Amino acid sequence: MSIIKKALATAAMTTALMAQPALADDMRIALVVKALGIGFFEAAARGAEEAAAELGGVEIIYTGPTSTTAEGQIEVINALIAQGVDAIAISANDPDAVAPALRRAMDRGITVISWDSGVAPEGRQMHLNPSSPELIGNTIIRLAADHLPDGGDVAILSATSTSTNQNIWIEEATKALPNFPGINLVATVYGDDLADKSYREAQGLMQTYPDLRAIIAPTTVGILAASQAVTDAGKIGEINVTGLGLPSEMAGAVESGATLSFAIWNPVDLGYAATMIAHGLASGNATAEPGASIPMGRIGDAVLDDNNEAAMSDPFTYDASNIDEFKSIF
Amino acid sequence: MNILKNRDVLLAFALVLLIGGVAMRFPAFVRPANLVNVFNDTSPLILLAIGQMIVILTKCIDLSVAANLALCGMAAALLNGMGLPLPLILLAAVLMGGALGAVNGLLVWKLGIPSIVVTLGTMTIFRGSIFLMTGGAWVNAHQMSDGFKALPRMVILGLPVMSWVALAAIALFSVILTRTPLGRSFYAVGGNPHAAVYTGIDVGRTQCIAFMISGALAGLTGYLWVARYAVAYVDIAGGFELQVVAACVIGGIAIVGGAGSVIGAVLGALFLGVINNALPVIGISPFWQMAISGSAIVIAVALNATQNRPKGRIILKEVTPT
Numbered sequence: 304m305s306i307i308k309k310a311l312a313t314a315a316m317t318t319a320l321m322a323q324p325a326l327a328d329d330m331r332i333a334l335v336v337k338a339l340g341i342g343f344f345e346a347a348a349r350g351a352e353e354a355a356a357e358l359g360g361v362e363i364i365y366t367g368p369t370s371t372t373a374e375g376q377i378e379v380i381n382a383l384i385a386q387g388v389d390a391i392a393i394s395a396n397d398p399d400a401v402a403p404a405l406r407r408a409m410d411r412g413i414t415v416i417s418w419d420s421g422v423a424p425e426g427r428q429m430h431l432n433p434s435s436p437e438l439i440g441n442t443i444i445r446l447a448a449d450h451l452p453d454g455g456d457v458a459i460l461s462a463t464s465t466s467t468n469q470n471i472w473i474e475e476a477t478k479a480l481p482n483f484p485g486i487n488l489v490a491t492v493y494g495d496d497l498a499d500k501s502y503r504e505a506q507g508l509m510q511t512y513p514d515l516r517a518i519i520a521p522t523t524v525g526i527l528a529a530s531q532a533v534t535d536a537g538k539i540g541e542i543n544v545t546g547l548g549l550p551s552e553m554a555g556a557v558e559s560g561a562t563l564s565f566a567i568w569n570p571v572d573l574g575y576a577a578t579m580i581a582h583g584l585a586s587g588n589a590t591a592e593p594g595a596s597i598p599m600g601r602i603g604d605a606v607l608d609d610n611n612e613a614a615m616s617d618p619f620t621y622d623a624s625n626i627d628e629f630k631s632i633f
Numbered sequence: 634m635n636i637l638k639n640r641d642v643l644l645a646f647a648l649v650l651l652i653g654g655v656a657m658r659f660p661a662f663v664r665p666a667n668l669v670n671v672f673n674d675t676s677p678l679i680l681l682a683i684g685q686m687i688v689i690l691t692k693c694i695d696l697s698v699a700a701n702l703a704l705c706g707m708a709a710a711l712l713n714g715m716g717l718p719l720p721l722i723l724l725a726a727v728l729m730g731g732a733l734g735a736v737n738g739l740l741v742w743k744l745g746i747p748s749i750v751v752t753l754g755t756m757t758i759f760r761g762s763i764f765l766m767t768g769g770a771w772v773n774a775h776q777m778s779d780g781f782k783a784l785p786r787m788v789i790l791g792l793p794v795m796s797w798v799a800l801a802a803i804a805l806f807s808v809i810l811t812r813t814p815l816g817r818s819f820y821a822v823g824g825n826p827h828a829a830v831y832t833g834i835d836v837g838r839t840q841c842i843a844f845m846i847s848g849a850l851a852g853l854t855g856y857l858w859v860a861r862y863a864v865a866y867v868d869i870a871g872g873f874e875l876q877v878v879a880a881c882v883i884g885g886i887a888i889v890g891g892a893g894s895v896i897g898a899v900l901g902a903l904f905l906g907v908i909n910n911a912l913p914v915i916g917i918s919p920f921w922q923m924a925i926s927g928s929a930i931v932i933a934v935a936l937n938a939t940q941n942r943p944k945g946r947i948i949l950k951e952v953t954p955t
């Protein structure tokens with residue numbers, strides 16, 4: 304099965320390689336993903352096509368290995384170098400393993416950027432993060448505040464007390480709190496990313512704080528377990544569960560009303576922005592250096608920090624109006 | 634005086650003290666509705682602890698229960714997705730759990746591999762199988778039918794169905810263990826395997842049956858778990874096997890086999906269940922929560938050790954100089 308898949312992928316790639324020279328005038332931007340056939344990356348490719356259509360004269364080569372391995376990506380990168388593409392935008396399976404191959408690409412004058420999942424600094428010109436801790440921290444509080452015009456008590460249900468990502472986001476959320484008058488953070492509890500413990504912690508929050516109006520869970524297991532606990536307690540409409548989750552997992556909670564809205568990066572925007580940046584760098588309209596500002600079309604500008612990293616935007620908000628569109632994507 | 638020596642009574646007493654202590658800090662904890670909640674929340678642990686207890690009685694241990702639960706739960710969720718009616722799904726979950734338990738049992742029985750090694754292996758195999766079945770994808774609430782999710786929470790006579798299932802299992806296995814030849818043979822096999830052989834009991838076969846019971850209970854719990862939390866993925870109930878073994882240890886089941894009761898296992902599970910449910914509401918730092926759960930286990934084991942230590946027998950009389 305896997306051999307057939309690989310053979311097909313190779314055949315497809317060869318066909319793609321042979322088809323290229325005919326369109327040599329176009330700028331060719333390769334979008335290299337962790338593996339083909341993943342909804343998230345298919346959506347990113349759609350965004351890339353959207354950017355290409357907007358820019359004109361750009362051809363997107365959407366490619367990647369058949370399974371999420373660094374070796375597979377290195378093969379793909381080598382093929383792209385041989386093909387002489389103008390730019391590579393990669394979401395890496397391993398930050399270090401793919402760096403030497405990308406270094407070779409840069410030596411041949413190919414623009415290399417990473418997005419979503421980064422590459423070590425020596426293997427890329429810049430990295431585009433989907434968001435930043437400050438933006439995420441601010442967003443998760445805003446999600447709760449959006450539905451609490453008169454303010455109210457909110458609590459955070461996190462993963463483990465030692466999860467680095469969640470702790471940074473919560474710290475930023477606490478800093479953003481003064482910008483939302485009336486929103487009162489009463490507790491931060493930890494569900495350890497276990498469905499049963501998160502469920503119990505959510506029940507505990509509801510019992511301890513009778514005036515609780517929202518539970519913010521910046522973790523996919525937590526947000527699901529909390530919305531189930533709120534549903535079982537019959538408190539839909541009274542307590543809004545929000546935070547970070549995946550549309551495919553959250554569709555049920557949004558449908559039942561336990562979750563009014565939640566956020567996560569938008570893969571379409573991410574593919575779009577990566578393409579815009581790759582185009583800007585490859586055409587010489589922008590340079591990747593600390594402090595530089597690179598335009599990303601409709602999304603705005605990416606401002607590079609000292610490590611040549613930039614954050615794209617706030618996480619994208621999903622609610623009843625767009626959940627059906629995205630739940631089949633990722 | 635005699636009643637104080639009974640471990641189950643002591644444990645029940647400790648449980649009441651614990652609940653009382655929690656109520657002092659958070660009075661709403663002892664509201665009947667909340668106690669029902671706590672019992673319901675502990676039901677999966679009770680079901681698995683009963684199965685584990687039977688396995689431990691026969692001098693074995695089943696570390697694969699949580700993985701078995703996860704695999705059967707995922708299978709139930711997938712069968713539901715294929716439109717199978719609920720009674721058949723329940724039957725399939727129990728049979729599948731029993732079959733997975735039989736795999737453990739046969740390896741222990743026919744190949745004589747120590748159960749801790751067998752079940753450590755099957756634990757990873759079961760989890761891996763979930764990944765193979767789904768490719769790591771989750772089955773989410775909107776992919777499950779309403780009836781599938783509703784059954785465990787349906788309230789009959791004030792108790793959710795999940796609690797009734799636990800009560801039924803307590804009653805059933807209390808009778809089996811104390812009133813049937815099979816039940817007594819579990820004790821015999823663990824208490825003294827050689828003597829058991831002389832009375833005509835097949836030690837390996839009895840151990841295999843114990844694993845099948847544990848597996849079948851895990852399969853049933855798998856469905857209940859997935860339906861209750863309305864989500865199925867590779868890691869559900871991760872690390873739960875340790876809580877199950879801890880419940881048995883707290884409940885006074887002798888880890889060397891041959892001694893223990895269903896009530897002990899149930900009380901042990903309830904003890905952990907009360908701690909699990911109380912910690913979120915009494916406002917103790919999460920950094921302390923693990924230490925508290927751990928201490929409860931160590932104290933219980935220490936009590937076990939002091940109670941079960943045989944008094945030294947004097948073989949030779951001290952020589953009194955004449």
